[in-house]
Amino acid sequence: MRLNWLIGGQQGSGVDTSALVFGNALASAGYYIYGNREYYSNIKGRHSYFALTISDKRVRSFSFTVDILATFDAETLFQHFTEVKKVVIYNKSLEGTKVEYVQNMEPEIAEKVVSFLKERGYGSTVRDVVEYLKSKGVNAIGVDYDGIMRKVAEEVKLPLSVVERGKNTIAIGASYGLLGLGKGYLESAIRNVFKNETFVKLNTMSAELGMESVPVMFPLKEIPVKKERVQLDGNTAVAIGKIYGGLGFQSFYPISPASDESVYMQAHQEVWYVDPKTGDKRKKTVVVVQAEDELSAINMAIGASLTGVRAATATSGPGFSLMTEGVTWAGMNEAPVVITYYIRGGPATGQPTRTSQADLFFVMNAGHGEFPRIVIASGDHVEAFQDAVWAFNLAERYQTPVIHFVEKAIANAYSVIDLEELGLDKLRADRGDVLLSPPPDYARFKITDTGISPRAFLGSTSMFYTGDEHNEEGHIREASHVREAMYEKRLRKLETADREIPEEDRVKTFGDLDQKVVVVTWGSPKGAVLDAMEELNEEGIKFGVVQIRMFSPFPKNLIRKLLSGKEKVVDVEGSYMAQAGMAMKLFSGIEPTHYVLKWNGRPMGRDEVKEALKAVILEDRKKVVLHGGA
Amino acid sequence: MRLNWLIGGQQGSGVDTSALVFGNALASAGYYIYGNREYYSNIKGRHSYFALTISDKRVRSFSFTVDILATFDAETLFQHFTEVKKVVIYNKSLEGTKVEYVQNMEPEIAEKVVSFLKERGYGSTVRDVVEYLKSKGVNAIGVDYDGIMRKVAEEVKLPLSVVERGKNTIAIGASYGLLGLGKGYLESAIRNVFKNETFVKLNTMSAELGMESVPVMFPLKEIPVKKERVQLDGNTAVAIGKIYGGLGFQSFYPISPASDESVYMQAHQEVWYVDPKTGDKRKKTVVVVQAEDELSAINMAIGASLTGVRAATATSGPGFSLMTEGVTWAGMNEAPVVITYYIRGGPATGQPTRTSQADLFFVMNAGHGEFPRIVIASGDHVEAFQDAVWAFNLAERYQTPVIHFVEKAIANAYSVIDLEELGLDKLRADRGDVLLSPPPDYARFKITDTGISPRAFLGSTSMFYTGDEHNEEGHIREASHVREAMYEKRLRKLETADREIPEEDRVKTFGDLDQKVVVVTWGSPKGAVLDAMEELNEEGIKFGVVQIRMFSPFPKNLIRKLLSGKEKVVDVEGSYMAQAGMAMKLFSGIEPTHYVLKWNGRPMGRDEVKEALKAVILEDRKKVVLHGGA
Amino acid sequence: MELKPEWSDWCPGCGNFGILNAEQKAIQELGLDFKKVVIVSGIGCSGKIPHFLKIPISGVHTLHGRAIAYATGIKLSNPSLEVIVNGGDGDLLGIGAGHFVNAGRRNIDMTVIIHDNGVYALTKGQASPTLRRGDKPKSLPLPNISDNVNPIALALSAGYTFVARGYAYDVNGLKELIKQAIRHKGLAVIDVLQPCPTYNDIYTKEFYDKRVYYLSSEKDWDPVVRKPEEEGEKMAKAMLKSLEWGDRIPIGVFYQNELVSTYEERIVQQAPSYKDAYPANVEIEKDGKLLTLVDDILKEKKV
């Protein structure tokens, strides 16, 4: 069972909180949830929305076409009405509102809505939209938000202007009412989120009145919860993952959609750990520094790494562009540093709060000169957590920068998962070749067969680093034979990594790999692909799914093995140039035969991926471009 | 006829000047010259050297194995004695100097020299080296530098410490003496270079005494010069090329080996032009700004480009890494900006004064987000000049950043060429679609079939730019359909460029393309490959040569056409990963079968390329790594 | 359907509205030719300003921290343009501090306006470089751990030749300051106290309203350098004044010095042709034929 729900409203009007309350209520009723958040690079006034898929089983994706569309302003209705299939909740008192009056809507969107309606013979008011929806068999429920608000205001004895923000709770209440679940879950969700008593009261009442304005239409039953469960968004998953992995130093410069990770850490800078000598539980400090820019952020983190601490930074495209030079220094000096890279829409400032997968080739090649780097990409919240630990292990073992991709689509979405999925106990530390008490003739860059030199930390003995080419001791050298030897030593580490890291860890497979069709994907589309696969399997359409988890060193052999001889290799990813497909071609010699691509800034919805895969598999469409999302 | 000569000495001791004098003398005697300069990232004291090939015909390369090695200090002898085939000139009074006493030599080099000599049963003094050379049939001519210096000091009545610097002129004189040319050429070269009368006298005398200390061994005759000729190094070629191309604004931040280009421009900031209205010759100013860093440099240049001037910057790897974000803004805002990218050894500070070709994939993919860019690469000094103009034309026509690669190996080398090779009259301006008087409803980013929008300049009407995704007017937009349309519009320009720019301009061919062996190369190895081809042809070894001139948009069809079905496709380039080979594979599906690669920071010498190609062609060696160069 | 004018998507009550109005009025009252006015901005809430003016100027919304660099390229290529830079405190004094300081060395004839709200507003309210240590506006998980930078002192030490502070809600006063800054020959900066009601609940309208006072209201306050000898003393006075912060916060002009030559004047000194034949005022081709002459400089390379 998968129920798709969407709520929208002006940024700053409490949409996030409402979606949180609604999600929490359903989670405590035993449901699994996947939620995606869309919002403008704006603080107040622009349109934002949350799309949730609610399921009795673990779910990894959302859908643009929804069963229930919950609105309380006119814009949300205008922006999303074409996506609703069953029920729309709208504000009755706005029926006369015209598209043209919604000043905070981008004119091109208004234009699009007006002409859509016009082509179908409708005017441009909320009423017209409702009429249109009814004609399509959608149940349009007009709720008397204003009346309810007035009632609540009277009851809680607060001015209407304060109570106003409760509007979205009415929408939540109404949505919840459609499901026929006991109101206790909703009430305690409200209590958990709004701590202040007055607000609890206000919102509880709004929610109840909302519930009362609708009939039960999608009756759900509570599900007994057996396992401990958590709700994780991508930013927090990485933050906790890094902390668990032993993070000592994190630098950052604010940037969407990365900074929430660091701000979370600032709020949790003291954490508990077990002192291995005494076995005692003690507190330690994770140093989190807000730098003056990303140049400073990356170089602070690299500096920190030289003292032997696990050091990281987090950023997105514009920030990483500025970090490029720093990354080359880490490459040259074999400094283990982790960069969590939240991909957002580029180029330049681009679309700061929208998603993308277009930075892959940039990152694989970022920085002048040749040096090893490791590039991994998480496909969901559990991987985001685990990869945060993996990244440190790889960085320290191979003494090289590791770039960990997490897209905006993962950062600002969340999953309800069973705690055990995180596999806390299975995650291990690998610090690589460390010398705590280096010998007197210690040479930081000793040439070895693997390319890996034993690493000592600043403070333990005399040692030298330089971004110039250097000898084994870390002193500047230009001699051509020293240059050659050091150059090769560094690049040999990538070959070592390629040999040591099981390709099975770098590629995950799902579904039936013996089928003639294989879908290849990476990052956030994974959830939509897997969930679409489940639905397509039910329709008798079968295929295998290959998720690329590491791009450098690229798992060329396994990819070749999995994909050779297939009839269709379908590349599903979020870039115009199909960059993972390019990587496959370049490293494995296997080129995708079909493409499902998207570059409009919105994540892939399960619905559109399903349709696209059908078109590819059944109709042999060579390339499907996805357009989903307001 | 090709005569190979090398002179070395401590940086700051006048080696450059001497090489210049020597080259000038031979050029005025009618010879063509190619000269390569190697030096440390150091101001005074480290070893630097100049290797020249002198020829009666146009020559495009130098050789590491030399006919004449001219030395006046011990280090140069120690560093280069294995490379000399015929004559070495050395300082008699240093015969007792040991390798171990040369404190400015890197210890690893000293170690290498000592063990080379030891293995062959020699000690580690200059005398040992001379003995070794003699045993190899090399003519070792010991010159009495100290005696000559004393004589000169007496004559010009200057203290010995001042005259000291004339030592290298003695070496020049001795080298010149071996050639048996009239001393007039050398004397006037000295006069041209040292303007001050005392220095002219001092040096003339030193040169003459040098000449007298050697017999004529390689008699050369003067060649009548019919055409006007110039001597161009890469930095100057680009500088003059840009100025000729109409440069209005150049920003830069000092960096080797790029800044000489900008410093040259600073010294030539006022230039003549023809006023098209009156036909008068007038002066105009090229604004050259030394920025506070490369972030500023690139963004200043982009800003300048918005006013309609031809704007550029010049940098090398570390600087370009910092420019990455700026480049994305230019991509997003369709700003025509030219970046001359002098490749030096990376990563990080790397080897600032050594060459490399390792930044190709970085530059092809630099910057977050997808956007069109044009990447061209010059293979010699004439191309460096012409490409400077081409780059502006491409930038303005496709309204996109253009990165123009010039390696250190070209920047700091020089060629003597016939002036007519520059083809001044054939070079044209293409400013693309410009609107000098934009209409009132002007929209900077009008969506068109080609992706190219008519461009108006700041100051001519109201217009808007933003690094955010935008609508046609340049206002910030997040609507998914606007995003999609603009994203495609921009990338369409790359497709337009790919359609419009003849692939024949993007690929140059040489030699016999009907042969079963084709050598593919780009950038500075071109000269060595072509000159080696000439020599190999004489030995009956034939092949075709393909030079890639543009990497984005990649000339995929022509490359495919030229290379398919060949028995051997030999990739000759200066990176570990064979990056041009990767580009070929990625875009054309054709992978090199053999490789000749180099990554020790030194340019490719004609001698080693010739040997390597022989090994590949005759012995089927799959991969030859070149090691030439002290 | 007609495209609507751009909607200013700032929060209700945001100080940026005051700056927008003051700047727009200043441009109008100075009678500038709109199409010659270029507003170059950084990234942040503040950076959106050029898109929101209701007069047909041009806007260049650049990269975070880089507005001054863009403005420099624009102004030096076409000195006939009137260039105004708007940026946030984070933009100009955090990530852009290097450009801010080095611009002082050039003294290009343009105006820089700092939207000083104490926070990185558009990224949800982290501490900006002007936030004081110990302050904890509501979006910070902990009190601010860093000291603030003093924009006035920094500008003075960097060489700005017109240094002022304004207040976003005093639209008229700010407008006059902006007019003075634009008229000033040389590089002018105005640090505008700009309440951000959404994230900064410390430096609010209420906070400032009762504290700001005009320097001009103090008798004896004369920030203008009229003779070279006065330079040191006036600068030191302005420095000292810039340290005043508390119950009374001075606004107005701290320092003005038109005796320093502008970068444009310095170019003319070295290259007289720059006066008329500046880059944007020169044609480089006719019918595809390049018009620049390089014969003489190529001649220097003759062998």
Added chain:
Amino acid sequence: MELKPEWSDWCPGCGNFGILNAEQKAIQELGLDFKKVVIVSGIGCSGKIPHFLKIPISGVHTLHGRAIAYATGIKLSNPSLEVIVNGGDGDLLGIGAGHFVNAGRRNIDMTVIIHDNGVYALTKGQASPTLRRGDKPKSLPLPNISDNVNPIALALSAGYTFVARGYAYDVNGLKELIKQAIRHKGLAVIDVLQPCPTYNDIYTKEFYDKRVYYLSSEKDWDPVVRKPEEEGEKMAKAMLKSLEWGDRIPIGVFYQNELVSTYEERIVQQAPSYKDAYPANVEIEKDGKLLTLVDDILKEKKV
């Protein structure tokens, strides 16, 4: 064959030798544990300094302009280290100016030494930010078009709590200054006048020898802030003094203020465990098992 000690590849007579000697002696005389001393440097002739010391300290030769960032990461991860930053004037005040200014806001307990030679020496003598307008050292094709930045004034306005100027050829005096700076609790900066005989033929040994004088030689000169009230006045005095340049050039301590808490102290205030359990002093795993506990923070996410 034994590897030789590193050869200092500076030009004969270079002022960097003086700084090298003074710094090395200061470290020795303070009796610092060599292996705990980390010299972090930028790129330039100056930046090579850590490689040239004859005592077994550690050296981190970083990127152009970024030394302060590296130093910050090193020091905050392991506050038991003694961190000294050496950089050129171009490195710290040109490309690194943003870090230089923002470091002042943190007041981390470390020392910054500016090799102030007026040129970008390693790139062959272009004008650096401290070169004065109109100066034309021999490697410039034209007189310098930009004004200079005043490192003392800039550091003061940025919040450095120990601000001094030294002279490279006064090795003993410089050594004492460096010792004071290292001992100072907080962020210290010394602007060292460093002749570059190869490129800067204006600010030579001859030029400085007859001009420099010690501030301490002036009676009444007391740069130390002992009470919070003195802060403004002492800073203003230091500012005014920093403008002195000409026949007499002051060297010595311009300003010192240990009343300002260091960044490390501020962290301890927010997170007391930092005192002992700072990052470099904590084990994160035992036999591959991760030791950090996240149960409680995961509990916050329970649904």
